[in-house]
Amino acid sequence: MEDIAANKTTLCPSAKPEWKDSIVFGLISGTVTEPRVAYLKQALPVTDELMAKASPVTPTEIFRTAAPCATKGCQHFDGKDCRLAQRIVDQLPAVVEELPPCSIRRDCRWWLQEGKAACMRCPQTITDNYNPSELMRAVATPSAS
Template sequence: MSGDGDLLCPSVTPETEGAVLFGVVSRVAGRPKVDWLEAPTPVTPEILALTGDTPPAQVLRFAAKCQESFCAHFDGVDCRLVGRLVAALPPVAHEQFPCAIRGDCRWFWQEGLRACERCSQIATYEDHPEASLREAARPYARE
């Protein structure tokens, strides 16, 4: 990692400049479960077309450079989204799994493995998110 300015957000939309695909979301008992790719893959129209009528951010996980002050979840120092996810969600992964972006992931650098333990249950886009996810995803209120 070469500094905070190079940290990646692990929950961006595929339209984000420089986005890479690093996970595939499936559903287990109606809940998201992410399977990780061995290496990040640049986003292409062909990859996005594989999702058909389903929004890509509902079934794929993308990462890109953290937008920091341009993001509704950034408070000037930290990502409030990952802090809320750690507080709101139970851990689902209890072993360190391979992750192609962990070394540069803002969530990991901020919350450590507590973020990783919850990351595999996150789909960037949900049609009907649970109340805890809806609350965690609310924008940070700047004063």
């Protein structure tokens, strides 16, 4: 099977599964208060069948998805950089000591922009976190930059 991410442009690692050309690259594990991403060895295409496996919860409570970066179409993009990636690196603590095994790294906007520092914080980033800490809420808010 071909590497799905290989033919894409820069990927947003915090995309919604309904975005065009979305792929699943991780599963949400950990606890409610300390969720963590468990990275898949190979990204999977988002399909209706895969998303149905999340039921009865939302897919973003189970899956971490990536999609081509929306650039100007995203509230976090400043015309050059992803401000969300900047805030994550500037404000969140690292949660791993080694680079996680990530199937999208070479195409990931956060990696390309912020390098290893983004990857060390990525496992704690949950796209739809329904129990975020105050710090996580501030980092996720576009006006927090």
